Amino acid sequence: MEKSGVSIDPETLNHIREKVLQTEQEQLHFKRPPTIINDIEEIIKNEITEVEFDED
């Protein structure tokens, strides 16, 4: 139970990585306000919304 729900499939990881780099690129090039940490946090939260939860 302690370790349940924490394995992440490579496809999701790749997807997040692409989105993070794209956001970084936009932030760097277009000098957006410094919300990048929130943006990345949001990307990960939106991509990972489910856990495999084993009930008692």
Add this chain to the structure above:
Amino acid sequence: MILKDLHLTNFRPFVDENINFHTGGEQNVVVVHGQNGSGKTTLLNAIKWVLYGDANFDTHPDRLVNQGEMSKLNPGERITVAVELDYTHDNVDYNLLRKTVFERAHESDFDGQQVDTIVTLKKKNGDAWEQVGNPSHVVEQALPERLSNLFLFDGEYINKLSGVDHSGEIQTAIQNIMGLEILERSKDHLKKVQSRFEDELKAEGSRELEELVNKKQDLNGSIEDIDRRIKEKRNTIDTLQAENSNIDSKLEKIEEVAELQEDRQELEKQRGSLKNQRSDLKGELQSNISTQGYLPFAMDAIEETAKEIDRLREQGKIPSELGNELVEDLLTDEECICGRPLKEGSDSYRAVASYKSDMETSGIDQAAIRYIAHLGNIQEKHSSFFTDVEEIVAKRKSLQDEIDDLDEEIDELSTQIADHDEYDPEQDESPKELEDKRQENIQRVGELKADIENLNESKEEKQESLNEVNKEIEDAKEERKEVLLARKRMKAAEEIRADIETSYEDLQQKVRTWSNKRVGNTFDGIATKDYKAEITDDFELKIREQMDNSSVTVDKSRGERQIASLAFIGSLVDIARQRYESDSESDYFKGGIYPIIMDSPFGSLDNEHRREISRVIPELADQVVVFVTDSQWTGPVAEEMDEISGRQYRLNYDSGDQSTHPRTTIELETSQGGT
């Protein structure tokens, strides 16, 4: 990006000047020379300003406007500073114009107050020019600002690259050319995000689900145990009651006590019936209290409300304050005064909407009267509630008295039966023995029933605790889900960061290797001595001297170091071009064709090294623009550059006198082609 025409209007010493950077032929170098202070650095900054809106002047950074032109204005009058650049990118011609309007504030104001800035970008489509939206974005794609310092630089930057303690500059340049900065920033940002999820994990992980689940299991176990004990006791009661039933049969068969036993049974039957009636009354009382028990407590408030409505009605406030407007508001808010939702189309909605049409003053008045009348009914109910309860209590008391009387009579009969101690051979026991056992069983049944009642109370308590624990478990499960989500997200941030770190290091070394090779080749072709240039694993630019089969690092002269630095910059242009022409693996840097524009690259080198650098220059990029001082534009530099420069310009600087201000004009000296 290939630069074409640059036009300057009222920009520092330039009033209305033009330079064409595009040679279009083999001679890819444009040379602009002039005396110190004539405006060479200003030209470099003008290019940065038109591209990015930023010009880094060492002196008077806020002074963009030409002093002479400004001095002609009266206070309050305005002047426009403009730089216009034509360039080509991806085989499309662009025209970029940046204009800033200044207003002269007072007689001694020669810098002016900035009023407005306009940036426009047009691109050529066939023979027509069309406006491009978001100019900074399009310019950024042609030459990213973060890369501009690599390709638009002065002699100082070359010194930095070649400096002994400036390995960081090489590394930074490599990071920039590959967009590795993005990877580096991602690493840092992901670390911070990872830390956020970690904090979330700590905050959420307070409650232990396992502990609650254990508690639930314990409670379930206790309840099961109670159920088992109750069942055992009920079984015992059944056994005892069956035994007494058997005793009753035996007593009926003993002649001496048969009649007593029959009488007792009859009385017990009556008592059972009365007890049932008492139980029914208890139910009736409970029902009355649960349905109308509020009346004694609510009566004061109800009476007060009735009086208040009556008072408002008499004062004429109710009809005026309850208007169609109120009904409209309720329908718009989709909520009734009572809190019930008013969804369009629902019965409640239709009921409230119907008030709108009936909302005549008299209708409201009548409704208020009806309401007051209804409150009067409640008062009546209140009185009948008390009467009903009193009746039930009286009936119950009467039943209890009857039961008590029967108990006494039954006890008396039981005593009489127990008085017969003569042995009955048929039943093998005396009535007394049977009666004693019967009473003992009755007492035991009473005790068991009390035990069962206690156990039921205990079970009820446990059940309540179980309900609470179940609720806590549901909450904890939700919490656990959040914990696992935070952990999973934290792990994702960690894994992606590690992955990016690996990519970052791989790419950095890959670029270092490419760059190293290119620097070595360029250096080999130009350096006069038997030296090799390399970029070490630590990103240091080193020059090694070949000694038979080995090489040693030498304390190279400034000339060699500058050649190596320029070769390095050339390698970056080359890498960017290669990435542009090939299918890029990464989506964060696609490369590009970049010009090199350098200000005073020869510094204080001796003639021999100046000659060598002059040879390097045309190799660096597809387009090279060099700004040099007149003192450098002599001897070997002029000899070498004459051959390879497609166009040469001279800056004519007029320092002005007391009545005029400094001004520079640009004169085309030679041209060997271009458009």
